[in-house]
Amino acid sequence: MDKPDTLAPSAPRRFRYFDMVMASFVAVLLLSNVIGAAKLSTVAGFTFGAGILFFPISYVIGDVLTEVYGYAKARRVIWVGFAALIFMAFMSWAVVAMPPAASWDGQEAYESVFGQVPRIVLASIMAFWAGEFVNSYVLARMKIWTKGKALWSRTIGSTVFGQAVDSAIFYPVAFFGVWDTRDVLIVMVTNWLLKVVWEAVLTPFTYLVVGKLKAAEGVEVFDTDTDFSPFATTGKDA
Template sequence: MDSNSGPAATTANALAGTHFRYFDFVMAAFVAILLLSNVIGAGKVASVGGFMFGAGILFFPLSYVIGDVLTEVYGYARARRCIWAGFGALSFMALMSWVVVSLPPAKGWDGQSAYEAVFGQVPRIVFASIVAFWAGEFVNSFVLARMKVMTAGRMLWARTIGSTIFGQGVDSLIFYPLAFLGVWETHQVFVVLATNWALKVGWEAALTPVTYVAVGWLKRREGVDVFDEGTEFTPFRTRV
């Protein structure tokens, strides 16, 4: 694509099989943030000013920001490919964590308890996290792509925030009941669900200027403005 001219509006189907110079880097960033926010952030409960929260909430919403960028710049089909890459990476991370923690420690090595504390995972929570991510990201991408066509590419802020409201809503509605219903008191599950959903949406809104900069820069460099007109929105494929 010619990066010296402005982005040209085109349909996603017209770009099937096209190579974009920055797509691979954006996909790598998406998967990296997804994995690191689950590995490093998920296991710690932080407290700032007396307010307690899971540390992962600071960075996990960035995967939704990048998901918005992917759909806005490259279209639903390429965002779908990244979601499946993230799903596979999360699944492998869960398997690897289970295998590594389960291996008997060598005599004299005293790091097993630390490994269990950091990487030991409750299967129910892992399953809930992966399913919620998959469903939430696809809803997020679908809503943004459809809103882009409906608004003729205007009001990016409305698309990014609106898609996050629905995507994070589905994510939270799946994850918290699936992971904690019957373990926590019912009202606590839904209070935490609503609180974390609001925080994630608020974080997305706060990052809107960053999204504008990233989207504008990538569209100029790639030379296209992709609209998902006539796109097949099934999540069950990876071909672009």
């Protein structure tokens, strides 16, 4: 097998699987926010947000994006996810607000499920934007510090910081006044811990996906000259 090229993230390159990874990221992001974010579950005396089962997968995919394609490409995907969340918030508000047909008796149930989605998505937009950029930044920087070795330290380390920011923003904004304050604080901390544990558990899967994608794309990206501003839209690495 030919050794992958070591490229600066600014080098022009057409990637075969980048669009598929981006689509997976956005799909998991939207579904985890719509289906799982608002439900509290208690299993064996342990209370947690049901979305914890799936939302961390978006962080794993975010790690894969940064590790394989570099920070600039991951930044583009984060903004795509940001736009998708805004559209989902608008669509949920519009659909709930539309008057139901006289023959349809599901409006109350529909509102109970989707009625607080706009608030949840507002919290998710803020938390996702900040948390994902922190996650991607830490991973990209650590890749340089570790010279591309010890992938596990980068994926777990970036998740510790990224998910801490995400949880600290999301749960208070989304659920203060909706849940008991005690539940908000408990779920905020326990979900952060669970997300980090999930990242550690999924490390072998991350290694597998990263290895296959790097081999398929034939590239190894180090963000040595990258503009890390979340708002960079021009320039060689944007």
